[in-house]
Structure formats: structure tokens, C-alpha cells
Amino acid sequence: MKKPFFRRHGQPRVAGVAILLATAVAVGSCAPSNPKFTFTYAEKRGVLESNGLRFVIIPDKTTELVEVDVRYDVGSRNDPKGMAGLAHLVEHMMFQTRPDGADSPPLFQSIATLSSGFNAYTNWDTTHYMTQGRKELVSALLKIEALRLYWGCKTTSVEEFEREREVVRNEIRQRGGSPEGLIMPLTLAAIYPEGHPYRESIGGNDAQLTNITMPAVCEFMEKYYTPSNATIVIAGNVDVDETVGFIRKYFEKIPARKPAPPIAVPVVAASPGKVTHKLDTERNLVAFAWPLPNGTTAEGEDVMFGINSAFFGVARKAQEYDFASGVYPMFLGGKLAPMFAIVVELKSAGRLGEATEFARKAAASAYRGFDEGSWQQIQDMKARAKAGVVQNLEELGSRTNTVAEIIQFNKQINFGSTEEYLFDEFKRIERFDGGRVASAIKKYLDPDKMKVVVFEATKEGLKGDKRSELKFTTKSHDKRVVTDYDPAEAKRPIKVATELKLLAGAERFTLKNGMRVVLLPVEAMPVVSASLTFDVGDAHAAPLLADSAARFLRLPMDAEAIYAAGIDIGCESDGDHTVCRSGGINIYLDVIINGLERIVKAGEYNQESIDRALKSRRDSFTRASTQEETEMQRQLFTALYGAEHPYTVNGVVMPKNLSGIDKTSLMKFKERHYTAANATLIVTGRFEPKQAKRIISKAFKRWGTGGKDAPIAPTMRTRTAPEFVGVIGKESPQLTVNIAYPAPAGVDGLGAARAVLARMINNRLGDIRTRLGSTYGVYGYKATAIGPTAYFMGGTVDAARGGESLAAMRDAVDSLRRGENFDVEFVRARRELINGLLSESTVSSVLLGRLGFVSRFNLGVGYYNTYLQQVAAMSPAQVKALIVSDLKREHEVIVLLADKATLEAAFKGAGITDMKFVEPSYE
Numbered sequence: 001m002k003k004p005f006f007r008r009h010g011q012p013r014v015a016g017v018a019i020l021l022a023t024a025v026a027v028g029s030c031a032p033s034n035p036k037f038t039f040t041y042a043e044k045r046g047v048l049e050s051n052g053l054r055f056v057i058i059p060d061k062t063t064e065l066v067e068v069d070v071r072y073d074v075g076s077r078n079d080p081k082g083m084a085g086l087a088h089l090v091e092h093m094m095f096q097t098r099p100d101g102a103d104s105p106p107l108f109q110s111i112a113t114l115s116s117g118f119n120a121y122t123n124w125d126t127t128h129y130m131t132q133g134r135k136e137l138v139s140a141l142l143k144i145e146a147l148r149l150y151w152g153c154k155t156t157s158v159e160e161f162e163r164e165r166e167v168v169r170n171e172i173r174q175r176g177g178s179p180e181g182l183i184m185p186l187t188l189a190a191i192y193p194e195g196h197p198y199r200e201s202i203g204g205n206d207a208q209l210t211n212i213t214m215p216a217v218c219e220f221m222e223k224y225y226t227p228s229n230a231t232i233v234i235a236g237n238v239d240v241d242e243t244v245g246f247i248r249k250y251f252e253k254i255p256a257r258k259p260a261p262p263i264a265v266p267v268v269a270a271s272p273g274k275v276t277h278k279l280d281t282e283r284n285l286v287a288f289a290w291p292l293p294n295g296t297t298a299e300g301e302d303v304m305f306g307i308n309s310a311f312f313g314v315a316r317k318a319q320e321y322d323f324a325s326g327v328y329p330m331f332l333g334g335k336l337a338p339m340f341a342i343v344v345e346l347k348s349a350g351r352l353g354e355a356t357e358f359a360r361k362a363a364a365s366a367y368r369g370f371d372e373g374s375w376q377q378i379q380d381m382k383a384r385a386k387a388g389v390v391q392n393l394e395e396l397g398s399r400t401n402t403v404a405e406i407i408q409f410n411k412q413i414n415f416g417s418t419e420e421y422l423f424d425e426f427k428r429i430e431r432f433d434g435g436r437v438a439s440a441i442k443k444y445l446d447p448d449k450m451k452v453v454v455f456e457a458t459k460e461g462l463k464g465d466k467r468s469e470l471k472f473t474t475k476s477h478d479k480r481v482v483t484d485y486d487p488a489e490a491k492r493p494i495k496v497a498t499e500l501k502l503l504a505g506a507e508r509f510t511l512k513n514g515m516r517v518v519l520l521p522v523e524a525m526p527v528v529s530a531s532l533t534f535d536v537g538d539a540h541a542a543p544l545l546a547d548s549a550a551r552f553l554r555l556p557m558d559a560e561a562i563y564a565a566g567i568d569i570g571c572e573s574d575g576d577h578t579v580c581r582s583g584g585i586n587i588y589l590d591v592i593i594n595g596l597e598r599i600v601k602a603g604e605y606n607q608e609s610i611d612r613a614l615k616s617r618r619d620s621f622t623r624a625s626t627q628e629e630t631e632m633q634r635q636l637f638t639a640l641y642g643a644e645h646p647y648t649v650n651g652v653v654m655p656k657n658l659s660g661i662d663k664t665s666l667m668k669f670k671e672r673h674y675t676a677a678n679a680t681l682i683v684t685g686r687f688e689p690k691q692a693k694r695i696i697s698k699a700f701k702r703w704g705t706g707g708k709d710a711p712i713a714p715t716m717r718t719r720t721a722p723e724f725v726g727v728i729g730k731e732s733p734q735l736t737v738n739i740a741y742p743a744p745a746g747v748d749g750l751g752a753a754r755a756v757l758a759r760m761i762n763n764r765l766g767d768i769r770t771r772l773g774s775t776y777g778v779y780g781y782k783a784t785a786i787g788p789t790a791y792f793m794g795g796t797v798d799a800a801r802g803g804e805s806l807a808a809m810r811d812a813v814d815s816l817r818r819g820e821n822f823d824v825e826f827v828r829a830r831r832e833l834i835n836g837l838l839s840e841s842t843v844s845s846v847l848l849g850r851l852g853f854v855s856r857f858n859l860g861v862g863y864y865n866t867y868l869q870q871v872a873a874m875s876p877a878q879v880k881a882l883i884v885s886d887l888k889r890e891h892e893v894i895v896l897l898a899d900k901a902t903l904e905a906a907f908k909g910a911g912i913t914d915m916k917f918v919e920p921s922y923e
Contacts, residue, residue, distance in 0.1 A: 037526045037587045039390060041422055043403075044240050045415060048248070051256035052228030054415060055247050056403055058235040060396075062524045063842045065116070066236030067132045067396035068141040070149075071404035073231075074224035075125040076204075077197035077263050077334060083212050085168065085204020088122040090220050092164050094129070095120075098155045099147040105484050106160075107144055113831060114140055116839030117397075124198050124334030128404065130397050134839050135237040139246045142232070146250035149230065152221040153214070161214045166472040166773035169210075170734075172203045174776050174796050177733035178464045179279040183287070183343070183455060188332060190275040190453045191289045191339050197265050198333035210468040223260040227251065231407050233400040265336035267294055270449035277454070278461035282623040283325070284349045285455040288359040289332070289341040292444050296335060296409045302440040305385075305432055306370050307340055323351040323358070325616050335409050340445070347619070349456065360447035367445075371438035378434045384566035385429045387585040393422070394525045395843050467733060474772055485831075487823035493873040494834060500864050502840050503850060507689060508861065511697075513676035514705045518851050519692055520684045522842050528685035529583040529844035531852060532596045536673040536709045537576040539646035539787070543657035546573045546650075549669045550580075552610055553603045555595065562595045569595045575647050576712060576786040577856055578674070583845065586686050590695050593683065597699040600674050605663040614658050621655045627920035628729035630654065632897045635725045635918060636738050639893040640790050642717040647787060655922050675706025680855045685844035712787035714745030722892040724915035726903035734796040735906055736897040737778070739809060741791045741887050747784060747857045752870035753878045754886070757816075758782035758791060759829035760879070764812035765793060772808060774801040780812075784857070791886065799902045803909010806896075810910060816883055826876045837868045 044057040079086045095108035111118050111131055118131040129148075131141050153161075175181055185201045192199035200208075232251075234243060268291040292307075293300040326345040333339050342362075344355045369377075393399045406413070406421045413419045506520040538546045550571035555562055562569065565588045571580040580599060582592045620626045630652065637648040681700070683692055719742065743754065761780035769775050778795030793813075797805035816822065841847065854863050896903055900917065907915050 037387070037390070037585050039526050041420070043420055043422065044244070046244065046247075047415065048227065048252055050252050051226075051254055053230055053232065053247075053251050053254075054228075054407070055232040055244075056234070056407070056421070057238065057240050057243050058233070058399060058403065059238055059240055060235060061237055062522070063237050063396065064135055064840055065132055065396060065842075066135045066138045066141070066234065066238055067130065067400050068138065068145060069128065069130045069233045069397070069400040069404060070145050071129075071231045071233065071408060072127045072225060073125075073229050073259075073262075073408055074127055075123050075334065076200065076202040077124050077265060078220075078224060078260075079200065079204070080216070082208060083204070083216060084200035084208045085172070085202070086212050086216060086220055087127060088203050089165060089168050089209070089212055090217055090225075091120050091122045091127050091129075092168055093153060093156060093161065093217055093221075094148050094225075096156050096160050096164060097148055097151045097153075099151055102155065102157065107148060109484075111144060113828065114144075114835070116836050122202055124202060125336065126405075126408065128401065130400065132397060132839070134835070138234065138236075138238050138243060142234075142243075142246045143250050145232065146254065149225060149227065149251070150254050152225060153218040158214050161217060162472065163474075163770075163773035165209060165212065167769055167776060168203070169206055169468075169472075170774065170796075170798055171776035172206065172209065172465070173467075173733040173798070175203070176201070176205065176465050177467075179281045179462055180283075181464055182277075182279060182462055183285065184332075186277050186455070187287045187289065187341065187343075187453050191271070191291070191341075191451050192268060192333065192337075193271075196268065196337070197263050198337055205465045206468045207466065210470040222257070226257040226259040227254055228256065229259040231404055233404050233407075235396045235399045235403075265334065267291070267337045268339070270446075270451075272449050272451060274452040274454060276456060278456045278458050280459055280461040280463050281455065281457045282625060284346040284352070284457045285343060286346060286352060286355055287341050287343045287453040287455075288356070288363075289339050289451045289453065290363070290445055290449055292338045292340055293440075294336050295338050296411060299440050300338075301428065302432065302437045303444050304338075306437040306441050307366070307445065322612065323347055323354040325619065352454065356452060360450065363445040363447045363450060367438035367441040370434040370441070378432075380564060382429050382432065386426055387566060389425050389429070390525065390585060391527055391583070394527045394845075464733065472773055485824045485827040487827065489827045490823035490830075490876050493875075494830065496834065496838070496868055496872040498838060500837065500840055500868060502842065502847065503854075503864055504862065506851060506861070511676065511700060511703075513700070513703050514708075515676040515700055515703065516680040516855065517696060518680065518682040518855060519689050520682075520847055520851060521687055521689055521692075522685065522844070522847065524686055524842040524844070526586045526686050527583065527844050528586045528589055528592055528683065528687050529848045530581070530592050530596060530681070530683045531848055532580045532600065533680045533682070533852060533856065534578045534674050534678045535576070535711070535856075536578055536678060537573050539575045539650045539712050540673070540709055541650060541669060542660070543650050544653050544661055545665065545669055546578060546673075547653075548610070548661050549573075549666045549673075550578045552605050552613070552666060553580075553599060553670070554606065555599050556602045556604055559595070559598055559602075562591055562598070565591045567591050567595055569599050571599070575651055579852070581848075583685075589683075589687050589692060593681075593692070593695045594699050596681070600670070601703070603670070605666045607663045610662060610666070614661060617653075618655065618658050621658075621922050624730055624920070627922050628727060628897055630922075631918060631920040632727045632736065632738065632895055635727060636740065636893065636895045639723040639725065639895065640717070640740055640742050641788060645717065645787075646712055647785075672707060673709060675708070676700065676703040677705045677708040680852075682848055682851050682855065684847040684851065712745075712785070714787060716742055716744065716788045719891050721890050723894070724907065724912050725895045726900075726907065726915055726917045727895065727897045728900050728903065728917055728919040729897050731899040731902070733799055734898075735799040735802040735805070735902055736796050737794050737802075737806060737809065738893075738895040739793040739813075740893045740895075741891050742893075743782065743789045743791055743886055745788050746786060747859060750878075750882065752867055752874060753882050754782050755833055756826065756829050756871065756874055757879050757882050757886070759833055760816060760825050761791065761793065761813065763825060763828060763832075764815060765809060767812065768797075768805060768808045772801070772805065774798045774805045774808075778805075778809060784853075786857070799898055802896075802898065802902055802906030806894075806906050806910040810892075813887060817887065819880070822880070823876055826874075826879060830871060830874055833871050834868065837864065837871065 042059050076087045097107045098104045115131045115133045120129045324344045328343045330341050403421050508518050510516050550573040553571050567584045569582040582595050634652045641647045765778045765780045775797040780793040782791050783789045
């Protein structure tokens with residue numbers, strides 16, 4: 001093959017900034033039988049000489065968005081002894097900075113207002129902040145990151161620290177407060193030696209979190225949040241030179257500080273043997289773990305490349321020999337001393353021997369296919385790996401994260417060199433040698449090096465993370481977050497001159513057999529996403545029938561081309577629809593479209609797979625946890641829609657519904673409902689419309705029209721009084737809260753007003769986290785369905801403060817009824833919605849989702865433009881009218897899940913006395 005063509009540019013110095021620009025066109029597979037794909041990529045790298053801050057700019061003119069990420073070379077491995085969870089808590093605290101003083105809004109509010117999406121994560125090695133927004137916001141987003149880095153904890157009060165620590169305690173309780181939550185930390189303790197930087201869980205536990213003080217947070221920031229310990233990665237539609245100017249403007253004056261020396265992370269030697277823990281769970285589990293080499297070395301890369309074979313081997317045998325309810329692979333620890341583990345959920349404690357035998361066999365045979373595979377098979381594997389890299393890069397956030405990961409860990413490339421970080425990923429894949437990979441897997445997945453960690457289910461076992469005696473109480477000065485929104489803005493519409501152009505370019509037509517088709521080509525990454533949607537869902541059939549018809553549908557065994565291309569195709573259902581999705585590199589456009597046609601017309605059901613899945617589901621109903629979750633959903637749907645409504649009867653699977661599902665019934669359902677008259681095919685991404693039309697015409701021309709399902713009726717349940725239900729479950733550190741108000745069916749002319757109201761509710765509920773600290777997060781949203789819908793509010797809260805939290809959640813709605821701070825909240829919600837709408841993505845799967853929404857609800861071609869203008873012209877009076885009609889007190893539904901004592905205290909604390917209690921009891 002020809003070598004890829006690279007245009008290299010020199011390394012000029014501009015005002016103290018060392019800059020490298022590399023632009024390239026990458027060529028895909030080297031295998032003669034594999035078609036090639038191309039994409040354009042550019043990097044501009046530089047270092048601020050004043051303080052050592054690194055930056056990378058990845059321009060992409062095909063999108064209107066920009067992603068601004070900051071990667072800090074610090075993670076939980078840097079947590080001091082006895083303070084596990086400090087790095088993660090610091091991540092939270094970095095959103096609390098108030099750069100304009102104690103009475104100004106915290107940075108997270110500015111981020112939420114400006115961005116179309118933001119988040120952050122901490123792992124053992126890394127803390128990574130990510131924010132996405134419209135291209136014109138790049139300066140503002142960079143300024144926010146500079147303010148975070150400059151101020152640290154200097155403008156954060158002790159009270160805010162204590163509240164955010166309580167938020168993190170709730171997060172850890174939510175994930176690790178149950179007996180199951182102990183599996184991860186106990187596994188880590190079994191496989192990493194005492195004192196190893198990866199031995200503790202990333203989030204720590206309650207006892208260690210309460211050891212953390214405000215001075216410890218500030219010291220940690222001072223030591224590790226330094227310019228030279230950070231890398232800014234910006235991707236999207238930016239002017240490179242202008243962006244360099246913004247970086248200099250905001251970051252150059254931040255003083256240089258030498259970070260603390262790196263923490264030594266030794267590779268762990270194998271310590272085979274068995275460790276047993278007793279947990280008060282309903283399941284017996286076992287983890288099989290192997291230490292791996294440093295993931296930044298060539299040997300580490302080799303073993304990572306091939307290690308998933310071990311998982312798939314065990315997964316197949318687990319299903320075949322029926323010893324497990326589930327098999328889950330996981331990598332534990334950080335990059336420098338990782339572990340690979342396979343966690344097996346046993347059908348019973350007596351199946352441990354079978355699980356161990358097959359884990360050993362899978363490990364012993366995991367190398368096969370690498371040293372025994374033909375040259376062509378290895379090349380095909382490499383081609384699929386490269387295609388996977390490109391698909392992964394389609395989203396800006398994934399692009400920035402990938403580059404940041406390479407910068408942090410690939411020490412073979414010097415930051416100031418002329419090598420391209422991203423293209424090294426393709427070179428790395430091409431360098432893989434089957435024999436070398438097989439050798440590495442043999443060496444490290446040696447069955448004799450396997451650590452076995454058994455979790456025995458028993459009522460006498462550990463109950464979960466022990467709660468510290470430290471109690472948090474809100475302070476008298478805790479008030480609503482100060483905002484910088486001008487309430488006068490509520491009195492006038494927002495002028496939105498911009499038109500949403502992407503979706504307007506969609507072409508719609510109908511085939512002769514009645515199938516609707518939507519094509520949306522975009523100039524972006526060489527990726528295509530496609531879906532085939534049928535107007536039939538769970539509510540149209542007997543319980544579990546539509547769900548099973550979708551989930552168990554598999555491609556025929558003769559679909560070699562689809563398998564060879566590495567194209568994933570799968571189907572799923574909801575209350576109203578069934579959707580089959582596919583996607584991949586655009587060179588496989590024909591495979592993607594034909595795959596959707598084949599899975600429906602020639603797709604197969606395997607009776608053994610169906611029987612195993614139903615048996616597993618039947619077994620799950622013997623667990624109290626499954627019964628509790630099911631009953632909570634049934635009570636919520638019954639209160640909203642009525643006990644006999646299709647959404648309730650067919651949408652909640654009960655044990656009695658697990659009979660009658662077999663290959664014959666599923667084939668009949670598929671043939672009756674998966675018809676052209678019931679179908680909409682949508683294709684988005686980078687493709688030629690003429691080519692797509694030819695493929696579609698040839699693939700679907702033999703389909704008959706078939707039947708058309710009627711939509712679910714829009715009739716709402718007649719209601720005269722609120723309903724309050726407590727579902728009695730197992731004692732837990734968290735109380736599950738569901739609050740709902742019924743709403744009209746479908747999408748009508750009030751959709752924009754309802755969206756603003758839902759955003760206002762969600763923002764008010766957010767105050768429960770920022771004021772009370774009694775939850776990791778609660779939410780509010782307006783659901784959309786063909787039939788009757790609802791506003792949903794909920795989440796988990798600290799069980800010990802359940803009454804306080806439930807009262808606050810109800811008051812969030814009441815405060816809107818009372819009109820408290822209404823105009824400010826309205827301005828904020830309207831701005832956020834408009835910002836999200838204007839942030840048009842070119843990611844094929846995102847476009848597929850928007851087009852799918854328009855199609856499922858029979859909305860017009862210009863729906864989103866109309867919707868945007870409606871939101872912009874929205875007035876407070878319109879939303880207030882909806883509060884009166886949609887949020888009637890007599891329509892309130894509350895369903896809680898917790899133990900009886902917690903339920904009683906929560907209802908009492910919220911002033912509710914007319915509740916009923918339900919205890920799940922399934923045969």
C-alpha cells in the first residue's frame with residue numbers, strides 16, 4: 001500500500017509559545033481485501049513558557065461545536081493514607097469556585113448556562129474535566145478553566161466544603177452502601193498489597209471521607225493542580241491562532257508552581273490463592289483476577305489488545321453450561337499496574353467449582369486465534385480495531401479524551417516532537433504481532449497465577465460500608481444559589497436569528513411498499529448510523545413479548561460479511577416502538593443497511609437462548625431486590641395510567657408473564673408487526689445519498705406492505721386525589737424517591753412551554769444537592785410517549801434525611817406554584833434550552849436520535865426550528881398557566897422504596913399521612 005501522506009509544518013515561536021502544527025490524511029487498512037477509509041485530522045500543540053501548561057488544538061470545521069477539556073495528571077493514587085476519596089472530592093470542589101466573591105454564583109452555574117454538556121471524572125491516575133458548547137463560546141469556556149486553576153479553593157467557604165463532602169458521601173453510599181458495593185473494594189484489597197496506590201477504591205469510604213478536611217483539600221489542589229501538571233485539549237470548529245491567543249490571555253499569567261513529585265506505582269506480582277468474604281447479598285459471586293504488566297509498555301499494550309478473549313470464552317461457557325447468571329469483565333487499578341478480573345454471578349454456591357474450572361480453561365486458551373490465526377484474520381482484526389478508533393473519535397469529547405490519554409501515558413512520543421498523537425494509535429495497531437500478543441497473554445493469563453475472591457451470600461455477612469458517626473446539618477445561612485440572571489429578560493423574547501440547518505437537509509421519501517425513509521448526509525467523520533423503527537412496542541402485545549422479539553433477534557448464521565466488517569446490529573423496544581440500530585465506518589454503508597434488512601427478514605431466534613434468559617429472569621424474581629424494583633414500577637405506573645392501561649399491564653413484567661414466550665410466538669410477532677407499513681428507515685452520517693438509495697431500493701424492494709399497528713390511545717386516567725405509596729424493601733442507606741404528575745399524550749403545541757417548565761423543575765430540584773447536600777443528585781424531566789405521559793422527578797437521597805429531602809422536593813414544585821424567584825428561574829431554563837438546541841451536533845448517532853424523535857411522533861420537517869422559535873418567544877405567563885393545568889396538587893403521585901421505618905419517617909417528615917404501604921410478595 002502507499003504510505004499515508006502527511007503535511008508537516010515547522011515549529012515557530014509566537015510570543016513565548018512553542019507551537020507544533022501537524023495536519024494529516026490517514027489511510028485505513030493495509031489488508032488487500034479490506035476497503036480503505038480516510039479522514040482528515042490536525043493537531044496544534046504548544047507549551048506556555050511562563051508556567052509549563054501544555055495545550056493541544058484539534059480543529060474541525062465540519063462541526064459547529066467545541067469541546068474544551070482539561071486533564072490533570074493526578075488521581076486517587078495520590079490520596080494520602082487514611083483519606084481515600086480526596087482526589088474525587090477535589091474534583092467536586094473545583095466546580096464550587098466563586099471567582100467574583102462569596103456572593104457571586106459558583107463556576108458550575110456558569111458552566112451549566114453556557115455549555116450544552118459538561119462532566120468530570122476521577123480514576124486512579126487521572127482527573128479529567130470536559131465541557132462542550134457552541135463554537136463562539138470557546139473563549140468563555142477557556143476562561144472558566146483558567147479561573148478554576150487559578151483560584152482553587154481560595155474562594156470556597158468551609159460550609160460549602162462540608163456540604164459538597166456530604167454530596168460525595170451520598171454518592172459513595174449510593175454506589176457502595178449496600179453489601180454489593182463492597183465487592184469492588186474487597187477485590188482490590190485482595191489483589192493489591194498493603195500500601196499500593198491502587199489498593200483503595202477511587203471514591204473511598206464513609207470513614208475516610210469524613211477524615212478529609214478543608215485544609216487537606218486546599219493542600220491537595222496546591223500540590224497537584226498546577227499549570228505544568230495540566231493539559232488542555234480543545235477540539236471543534238475553532239480558529240487555531242485565535243484559540244492560542246485565548247489560551248495565552250487566560251493562562252499565561254497563572255504563576256508557575258512545581259507539582260509534587262509523582263507517586264511510585266509498582267507493578268504487582270501474582271499472588272495466586274483464594275480469599276473468601278461473607279456478604280449479606282442474595283447472590284453468590286466470585287472474582288478471578290490476574291495482575292498485568294504496566295499498560296504503557298509494549299508488553300502491556302499487547303496483553304490489553306488480546307485479553308478480551310478470556311472474557312468471551314468464559315461468557316460463552318457460562319451460558320452453555322448454565323453455572324452463572326452473569327459474567328462481567330473489568331479492568332481494575334490504573335494504567336501503571338492494572339489487573340484484569342472476571343466477576344461471575346453464580347446460580348448457586350455449589351457452582352463455584354464449575355466457574356473456577358472454566359475460568360482456568362478460558363485463561364489457558366485465551367491466546368488462541370492470535371498465534372494460530374491466518375495472516376488475513378490478523379489483518380481483519382487490525383482493520384476492525386482501526387475502524388473502532390475512528391468511530392470512537394466521532395464525538396468531540398471522545399476525541400479530546402483519547403488525545404489526553406495518549407499525552408499522559410505514551411512516553412515514547414515527546415510532546416514537542418513532530419509525531420502525531422492520534423496517528424500513533426493506528427501505527428500501534430499496525431505494529432501488533434499475533435505471536436507476540438499470544439505470548440503476552442500466555443504469560444499473564446496463566447491459570448496458576450489466578451487470584452480467586454469468593455463472595456459468599458449469607459445473612460450473617462457484611463451489610464455494606466459502615467456509616468460514620470459524623471452528621472451533617474444545614475446551616476441557617478444556606479439559601480438558594482445566587483444567580484447572575486437578569487429577571488427583566490423574562491419580559492422579552494430572545495431573538496434567535498440562527499436557523500438549525502443540519503436537520504433541514506434531511507431527505508424524506510416513501511417506498512412503494514409504504515416504508516418511510518429519511519436520509520441525512522453530513523460532512524463529518526467517515527461514520528454512518530442507521531435505524532429501522534417499527535410502530536409497535538411493549539404496550540401493543542402481551543407482557544414481555546415485544547421486548548423478547550426485539551432482544552432475542554439475531555442475524556442468520558450466513559451473515560459472514562456483516563460479522564467480518566465488525567458491524568453491531570441489535571434491536572430493543574419501549575412502550576410504543578421497536579428500534580433496530582446499526583452503524584460503522586462509511587465504507588460499509590451497504591453492510592449497515594443490508595444488515596438491518598437481514599436481521600428483520602432472515603433473523604433467527606434460538607430456543608435455548610430464550611429458555612436460559614427466561615429461567616435467569618425467573619430466578620431473579622426469587623430475589624427481594626428484583627421484587628422491590630418491580631413493585632415500585634408497578635405502583636408508579638398504576639397510579640399514573642391505571643391498573644388496566646397497556647403501559648401498566650404490558651410494561652411491567654411480573655413472574656406470571658414469563659410463560660408462553662418461545663421461538664414460535666416471537667417469529668409470529670416479528671412477521672406480523674415488523675412490516676414495511678409499520679417501518680421507518682433512517683440513515684445519517686457521511687455517505688452518498690444516491691448510493692444509499694440504490695442499496696435501500698435493492699434491500700427492501702421484496703418487502704410487502706403488511707399490517708399497520710394503531711397507536712396507543714391518548715386518553716388519560718381520571719383522577720381526583722393524590723396517591724402516596726411506600727414499597728417496603730430491605731434496609732438501605734438510600735431512600736428511592738419517585739414523584740410524578742400525569743401529562744397529555746404525544747407532542748402538541750405546548751411542547752416548548754412544557755420543556756421550559758420541566759427544566760425549571762429540574763433546576764429547582766438541583767438546589768436539594770447544592771443546599772442540603774442530602775443527595776448525589778435528583779432529577780426532573782417531562783417524558784414523551786404516544787399515549788399519556790408524565791413529569792417525573794426522583795432519585796436517591798440519604799435515608800436518614802428522607803423526610804427533609806422529600807419535603808424539599810415537593811417544595812421545589814410548590815415554590816413554582818408560589819412564583820418564588822420565578823422570572824430568574826424562567827430566564828435560566830429558557831437560556832439553557834436554547835443553548836442546547838443551537839448546539840447542533842454532527843455526530844451521526846445524535847442526528848439519528850433527533851430524526852427518530854421527529855419520525856416517531858409524526859412531526860414536520862421544520863419541527864426543531866419551530867420548537868427553537870417557540871422557546872425563544874416563550875413568556876412566563878405561558879409556563880405559569882401550565883403549572884395550574886399540569887401540576888395540580890390532586891394529581892401528585894409519590895412512590896417511595898425503603899424499609900418500613902425509613903418510609904414512615906420520610907412520609908411524616910414531608911407532612912404526608914394518607915399513604916399506603918405495599919410489601920412485594922411474588923410466587
